[in-house]
Amino acid sequence: MKRKDFVIIAVLILAALVLLSINKTRKEAVFCEILEYGEIVRTYDLSALSDDEIIVVNDVEILISRNGCQVNQSDCPDKICINSGKISRVGEFIYCAPNGVLVRLSGESEADAVAY
């Protein structure tokens, strides 16, 4: 390993730490949007949700609850969406590429920009 290698690695890790500290300020999500091939098909206000909801979009079964979302079932080969587990913070997402389904969480400010 040469000296410049360490410089490269140090710069990259530093960049990651800066981005990480920015991410730490992310708040608990308020809105959940479900997209199918880039089009918003459903929007949920998580804070207004009384009971857990389960919906199926393009063979992907999504559980939506007050404190986050997760994919329960999907017919895709890799199951990356299911293994993504539960998401709860603004900016987090679950993406099932084979089915083109995206579950993403946003905060108040972003959701305000979305027309209902």
Place this chain on the structure above:
Amino acid sequence: MRIKDSAKTVAVGGILSAVAIVLSYLESLIPPLAFLPVGAKLGLSNISLLFSAQTFGFPVTLAICIIKSGFVFLVRGASAGFISLCGGLIATIIMVLLSKIADKKDISVIGISVVAAVGHNFGQYIAASVLAGSNLFIAYAPALIIYGVIFGIITGIIAKVIIPKIKPLVK
């Protein structure tokens, strides 16, 4: 380039493509580890690309990258193929450019591997963002960099050991 040389390049390029495909398949057999995030992979097939970038330059490396993504396209579908291609293209460009200036700038194959791995991760997330019609990578950018660095070092060390041993065989 003499005819003998170009035949050799095509043959070795074909072998490297096959190696890249087999490595990415072998990698998929490794069970997902609990402490790793979903989808984090070692990127062993980058060793094949690294070797090509250092030995043959851009055209052959690009061909290997496209053949490997074509295999992913056939086996795992269009979306996986597209994501693989975008990651591979960025990694290929980084590897070829850095290999050209590596000696002058005092960068070893490990450094090249690290930058290429991080670039590969971002390429894949850009592809996924295009498919999803949504900007996906901001929340995950730190993870993309960190795992790119860790796995880039591992594949870089493997490449550093292997490349000098194989190079005399194809030159």
